[in-house]
Amino acid sequence: MSFQKLDPNALDAILDKTMESINTSKSKLFEIGEHSHEEYQELNEQLLLLKEELNTVQKLRETRLHEDRIARAELVKISKNFHNYGEPVIRRAYEQASEAQIKLSISLEKETRLKDHIASIENRISSVRKTSDKAESFMSQISTVLSFLGGELRQYGEAIEDAKRKQEYGLRIIEAQEEERKRLSREIHDGPAQVLANVLLRSQLIERIYEKKGKDEAFKEIKDMRSLIEDALSEVRRLIYDLRPMALDDLGLIPTLLKYLNRVDERSNASITFEYYEGIQRMHVRLEAAIFRLVQEAVQNAIKHAEASKIHVDLNLDGDKIVVTIQDNGIGFDVNVRKDQSFGLLGMKERVGLLNGTIKVDSTPKKGTYILIRIPIHEQEGV
Template sequence: MADNPMVEKSLDAIIQEMVDHVSNSKDEVFTISEKSRKEYENLKEELEDLKIQIDAYIEQGDDLDKKSRVARQRLSQMSEQFNEYSETEIRNMYEETHQLQMNLSMAREKEKQLRERRDDIERRLRDIDETIDKAEKLGGKISVVLNYLNEDFREVSEALQDAKQKQEFGLQIIEAQEEERRRLSREIHDGPAQMLANVLLRSDLVERTFKERSVKEGITEMRSVKKMVRSSLYEVRRIIYDLRPMALDDLGIVPTLRKYLATVSDYHELDIRFQSFGKERRLESQYEVAIFRLVQEAVQNAVKHAEADRIDVKVELTWQTIMIIVKDDGKGFDMEGKRKGSFGLIGMHERVDMLSGDLDIDSGIGKGTSVTIKLPISEEK
């Protein structure tokens, strides 16, 4: 299946655009909240000042009210005793009483206006307080959404990338299976099949030799045929061993690894050193197969790609875990660059994950490679 980088780019662009819009919305909500807070503080200060003014006007009004009552009483007395006061005194008293009533009326009106302003500010403060509360809650929700976009959507993108990688891995497995079939076909054709065809031809030659020549020459030809059969049998066994070593079912993991590594060492003329720690015992088939394939993959990587001169393989078996270390002195590789395209490493990770284990690969250009695998053993066979 062809890759579609435009789809990945579009998805990342959409996610980034959503993040930008939500971030801008969060900033706008924060700005509204801060403006509301500032207005709230200003109105609160004005309210406190209004309360002081209202108290002052109440006190002033009460004082004017007392003075106005006294003045009205005095004016009433002067009216009753009209002959005892001059016209000027009566007029002055009347003007004083009128002025007190005017001042009282103005004070009460001012108090009323201040009370209305106070009530209006208190209503606005309640509304602003609700706005601030809603803005804070909305800001919190936006933060959750933003975190979701920044983290979970990124994980979705990574999951899609991982799914794509696994799909490629699956296709690679199919391709590897077909390549393995082609390899086996070639090996069987060039090895055992060719040898068996030669055996058939040589058997005809043996028959003619016995008939046309001497028994001695016939026996010599028989020995040659026997040697060819032995070589053919060796090739068949080697092919079977590569597919699945029978020793794994018969002897267990440690003897099989020892024999396998000795064979690889002889064939490739490499210094491969194997050490096992702990009591050797049989494990469940799933563990033995997984361990063998993991070591096989790590060793084959070192042989094919690392150009190593020496490979150290250590296996430590306890009652609860098995630890495997495969270390080579090869040329190593760039971890970041290799991680994205190596289906061999992906396959190792997949196999280790299926057994709930841990896989750690440490490498660097010119520093060799170290593969450490730790698998929990849930049951002993």
């Protein structure tokens, strides 16, 4: 069947039914994930309390062991000089030894039960975590399918003539978006969310610590919690900067690029240099954001894919155009051969095209890559 003979209404009906079924599955997966998360929190709280109890029991066991040793020593002493002691003393020694042994056995048994219980809960926590991770992974895959069915396939179906390329390009965009969302979700879950969960659990124990160990230990716990909260706040600020550097709105393109490139230079093995024309003024926010993302994409490609050790970025003016060049000494590639890595460049070309600009890419295997971008400034002011 050709694409020209497809009935759009029939396709929409099929998509609607498919999406309804997938959404039902997604809701069930969400419920499983939420239930697993709640169970995970409850199990962690139980584990914390059990470990405290185990610590108390282990200290008591040491006391019982010491008492048992003393009672046994006294019994040995009396046995060696049996005729020197009266019946009451001998009976009391045997009773004390028996009582000490019973108390020690009870402590050891309780310690064993607690250790078994802790191991059981730790195994359960591991199982619940795996279930939660699987549910999250499946939901991410379902989101990718739903985004494609309800977005690109429905919206751009008639606009792109090459169906195979349309599908590949649309899916890659969605996958990139979903991967970014998944990365942010994982960072928030493993960073601020875990810290806040830990703060919540520890806050519930402060009253218990105050009652058992006094106010000094309770205040120490509060100080530790404050440090955790500060770490979480720092992590949240970093995530916000990754989403959109606030300096871009406040200070403009040049200072934001300086800050970004310095940070990349410090955290990577590549040496980055940045030159710019000091006469560049503030531009439309859309243009500044686009140039920042273009430089960001080119620099990341040079580091991750080209394995470059040197990267040079230059911003200049040519009449009414902003000119951006990014050059690296990486492994390069054949511009005539389409590869998976070229998806980043394809996205850059799309972005430049939306701004009525031009982009030129020169690259040779083992000789590095040179990117030249020219974008008209004044055409963006009315946008």
